[in-house]
Amino acid sequence: MTALNVAKVFEGLPRVWAGFLQDWDRTMRSRNHPDTTRYNYELAAAQLARYQKEHSPDIDSDAAADDPTLVAKGQVEAFQAWVVETRSASTTLNMHKALQQFFKWLVIDEEEADRSRWTAPASPRPSRSSSRCSAMSTPRRSSTCVRERPSRTCATTRSSPAVVKTVRPVGSSILTPGRRS
Incomplete structure (x- = not known):
């Protein structure tokens, strides 16, 4: 299988976000995650970073746009609502699961983020x-x-x-x- 160009996902991201995503990619490769899984997970996290910088109505989003350890639950919920409005509920659910894994890695494996700062928002409901x-x-x-x-x-x-x-x-x-x- 041809490897997906995961590095393209990092283009244009702030240095801290790109560094964490590259570290996360290395961790997922060491755990033998498929290329498509890695790509989709990292794409969701990169889209959250871009949303914080370009679309977020939250006052604190500037700090979160530069550093993923400063992202709060409400900011992720606002991102999910934006994804539902611009894409679909199933895309939102997939992104939710990817972001869940990213923040779990950030809190548990990297010990970079405080668990109390980011608690998982509720899973979006699929469209009926x-x-x-x-x-x-x-x-x-x-x-x-x-x-x-x-x-x-x-x-x-x-x-x-x-x-x-x-x-x-x-x-x-x-x-x-x-x-x-």
Whole structure:
């Protein structure tokens, strides 16, 4: 697989943010994270840094734009709200998970940030705008999809597992032949 150019993510970032992201990249490479994971995680953190500098309405965002250890929970929540408005809820959820990992690394592994300063904001809710279940070709009428096996692609399986219909002859055992419990 061709390696993604992760260094492009760091371009234009303040020196402190770029340094932390390069250190985080090294840590993720040493833990054998896939290139795409590293790229997506670092892109989310870099976008947070750029948001602090260019779009944040928060008075304290100038300090956070220069140093990730000064980012507060409210600033991350404002960033998430901005991402929901400009992109989608699922993109916001992916960025939330990436930022969760970044700040966890910053607090626990690097011991650079104070845990009380950055507590994880609540996870954004996925969008429920579709009136169709991806597993069915008809409009959704209930909160459960009927499928042959559970599927992660079915929007309704997030809250309740898919129903599995199984037909067995009367008197048959679910144990394999020749085995007794």
